[in-house]
């Protein structure tokens with residue numbers, strides 16, 4: 001797979017390529033995502049009924065190209081990685097790591113064990129190629145669910161989520177937060193926006209920690225996010 005960013009070919013070429021390379025289900029899903037743009041509640045029902053399936057069909061090369069084509073996304077990942085590195089964690093797990101954009105930014109700043117987990121095989125497949133193509137070493141990638149992490153209590157010094165909990169319905173989001181706190185030793189860090197859309201549920205994660213009686217080391221918007229009112233980056237201290 002070509003890991004460089006090139007301009008999109010015309011729509012008919014992309015549509016034909018989509019059917020040929022990833023099958024009619026993928027092409028149908030992509031068409032529905034576009035067609036239902038103005039009907040978010042229908043869009044949630046039709047294309048987001050199963051978040052794992054959504055991220056398997058939506059994830060992969062298209063998603064990679066879309067994200068890498070936006071400078072703001074790279075600046076955001078670098079900003080988050082810079083904040084996280086400031087806490088000097090000795091190991092990090094990223095839950096919902098996607099294709100590894102944040103893991104790459106973390107590796108550029110920290111020489112500690114990094115682990116990524118995602119429930120989308122297509123995201124992880126691109127992630128493996130992406131990180132290898134950038135010469136990144138010492139990152140372990142796992143296929144798994146954020147609400148059932150396959151790790152023992154306190155396995156990682158820091159656990160991070162970036163735009164992950166917000167994509168899950170309330171009962172799953174609650175289980176993910178509890179799993180994060182279970183497998184983290186000192187820090188739980190989150191970039192989770194609070195706005196709603198067809199695939200976003202919008203949670204105030206910092207408030208959740210406060211309600212749990214867990215101290216927040218920092219909380220506030222990410223400078224490069226377009227809407228400061230709905231942007232939220234927070235770091236919770238789990239060691240008192």
Ligand SMILES: C[S@@+](CC[C@H](N)C(=O)[O-])C[C@H]1O[C@@H](n2cnc3c(N)ncnc32)[C@H](O)[C@@H]1O
Pocket residue numbers: 051055056059095096097098099100101102117118119120123144145146147161162163164165167168172176
């Ligand atoms: C918007 S992408 C963000 C990817 C990455 N964190 C980043 O910042 O570039 C959301 C990712 O979270 C993953 N994800 C969402 N819910 C998940 C869950 N319950 N368990 C595991 N992965 C999940 C999706 O598969 C997708 O790769």
